[in-house]
Amino acid sequence: MNPAVPDLLGEVLQAAAQTLDRATGAPRRLDNLEQLYQQVTVAAEWPTDRPHRYVNRWTILFVAQLRAIERGINKDSDARDGVRAEVLARALLPMIQRDAREALDAKAAMLLERG
Numbered sequence: 001m002n003p004a005v006p007d008l009l010g011e012v013l014q015a016a017a018q019t020l021d022r023a024t025g026a027p028r029r030l031d032n033l034e035q036l037y038q039q040v041t042v043a044a045e046w047p048t049d050r051p052h053r054y055v056n057r058w059t060i061l062f063v064a065q066l067r068a069i070e071r072g073i074n075k076d077s078d079a080r081d082g083v084r085a086e087v088l089a090r091a092l093l094p095m096i097q098r099d100a101r102e103a104l105d106a107k108a109a110m111l112l113e114r115g
Contacts, residue, residue: 002048005055012036012040015029019089029070044057044059050106068085
């Protein structure tokens with residue numbers, strides 16, 4: 001596992017907390033989510049020695065939904081699209097939280113093994 005995975009998932013969860021608590025559509029948030037989307041897309045391909053990828057297609061989908069929620073605030077899009085994105089993001093949130101916990105535990109175990 002790449003040691004940067006827990007930090008990246010922490011950033012994802014922080015962005016989720018902001019967006020799911022109160023989406024604003026602020027340009028800075030959108031830029032952050034765009035960068036985060038690119039980062040998780042790349043991280044999903046990182047080599048891993050674990051049977052479970054902590055950054056995976058669900059992480060990519062989750063960040064895409066956060067991005068859709070923030071984008072929907074600025075546009076006259078169909079309100080149903082925003083609702084769908086939020087429902088999907090909230091459904092995925094426990095999986096992302098679990099992956100973040102497990103990645104943090106794996107990183108701690110790696111550090112303990114090193115000494």
